[in-house]
Amino acid sequence: MTDLSKSSGAAMTEPVVSDSPAPTAFLEVRDLKVHFPTDDGLVKSVDGLSFTLEKGKTLGIVGESGSGKSVTSLGIMGLHTAGQYGKRKARISGEIWLDGTELLSADPDHVRKLRGREMAMIFQDPLSALHPYYTIGQQIVEAYRIHHDVDKKTAKRRAVEMLDRVGIPQPDKRVDNYPHEFSGGMRQRAMIAMSLVNNPELLIADEPTTALDVTVQAQILDLIRDLQKEFGSAVIIITHDLGVVAELSDDILVMYGGRCIERGPAEKVFYEPRHPYTWGLLGSMPRLDRDQQERLIPVKGSPPSLINIPSGCAFNPRCPYADVPKDNVTRTVRPELSEVGSQHWAACHMTQEERERIWTEEIAPKL
């Protein structure tokens, strides 16, 4: 997916805001920055994020709480600017290209019309994300009728059809239930039905299984994968759970402190990770195929404050290899993504040879 050189050679068919050409990728995010002014200072939730995603592919965005995963997804959906009242609006810069349209500079009402139709979102906690006062059916019907000029009966038939498709038993009866009458897993299925009712080309799932019982998590992931195959949409799945992305993703993007620190095809990131933070994530993931006596290795410390991100590498204070001598780099310079393999990038000051050695000799044997 992430072949940046390809896009630079693309034909310029559309007038573009910036000097760079319109991308050929279905979704391309370029240097996205989302900053929130607060009393304590500017919170740089996302600070220069770029990636591309093609239709039919799944991108997993992984990171700790506060790494900017959800802020990124809300940014793509345009939900930082919609419904911002009073002062303290989010400051967003960069470019988000969806199917040839740049969303950040587009008319907000145009972006609103794309929401729900071209791009849809599944939220973490379906109980709080569904309106408690409207039936599941009413909410799906509403989502459908915003973008389709049909009567309520037709829309309700569509809602029942969608509920059936996501595996809700007796959908013709369940459609008249309220969210509180559904179980957690059923609610998330209903939420998925609602987000897919308009056949969106881009589906963003923001921690879709975090609020669910372990027993239904796998079912929901299976459902998302099946539906993606059926609808051929591009899917972004946001999670802190590496198991989830391993299950679903074609590509993985690891975020730390509002930036991408490693990005590449899933098997590369899993089997040849080239960033100490990714190593930390892998080490802290429980695995059944390992000796139970061995303890998980947590990543020490806590995520950086997004207000005063230290100059240099944001992961430096927690990095177990911070003391490894690095040639030709200044500590105060932020490491940029550099290609470490085919389609595989990582942002680390250590030399590639050094990281390869540490991974194969020190990290991989312990996992």
Added chain:
Amino acid sequence: MIVGHRKTSGGPRSAAGPRAVLAYLIRRLFAAAVMLVVIILVVFCIFFLVPRWAGVDPATMFVGKQADPGAIEAVRQKLGLGEPIFVQVWEFFKGLFVGRTYAAGGDVTNCAAPCFGYSFRNEQAIWPVLTDRFPVTLALALGAAVLWLLFGVAAGVLSALKRGTLWDRSAMVVALAGVSLPIYFTGLLSLAIFSYGLGWLDAQYVPLEESFGGWFGGMILPWVTLAFLYAAMYARITRATMLEVMGEDYIRTARAKGLREPVVIGKHAMRSAMTPVLTMLGMDLGALIGGAILTETTFSLPGLGQAVLKAISDKDLPVILGVTLITSLAVIIANLVVDILYAVIDPRVRLA
């Protein structure tokens, strides 16, 4: 599932089903009826038992200040104060529904149903006194409620949406003034300006039967004054609730669907934000119907509030008793209506 005992072959049933709603209504009505009985008993205790424990003969209180022993004895017999307490309670209770007859020897006094008591001093039943005055208070309360709901809720929603702006701050300062200034200040001030100063509005209450225009003109200042106080409170509560609701996940979902912002606010946010407003409305209306004493006194409105004020200064116990009962009734009815509206707004309530 509310009908969980049914065989599951029938499939899951919605709590919104007609049966559940009906069951909810019956439960609320039953609860209201029980509450009514309890209140009647409590009122009876306050007026007939507590004085006795305090060493005061209830009969003297019902007769009035300077009564001769013969009159007191007659009232004692008429009220049946010598009877066992449960007989007294029963007579009192029965009077409310079928009327009662007070008899002392050949002296018989009739009190038609609903018998809210009888003023032996003025030789009149209390119920007609109450029904004379009740419409005035009801009109005052309802008219003001319409005003304060319109303006209070609108101001609160706007303040929430424009949080932190000049509009928000000024609206909240005005609301603070509204909450803190007493009715007799704002009322007199408005009278001084609009009635005596500018001469726009008449300060005189005109009964509705005489002239609609005169009645309406006379009610404008009382409505506005009373509404100002309540609008201020409603604006503050609406603002706080709206701010909370606008941060809810389901509001984000509504936007993610591609809904227009006015629909997000008007349909999704407002419906949730109205629940606490409704709670307050039930209590406020109930209390106001029991007598907006300050407003009625300031504007010389012949409502229940004035009646109760006069009764208290006259130590006219039967009237106080009657107003107490009718106020309790008003609160119960207002709360019943709110309970039903709750169920209309929030489907989860129907299960409760």
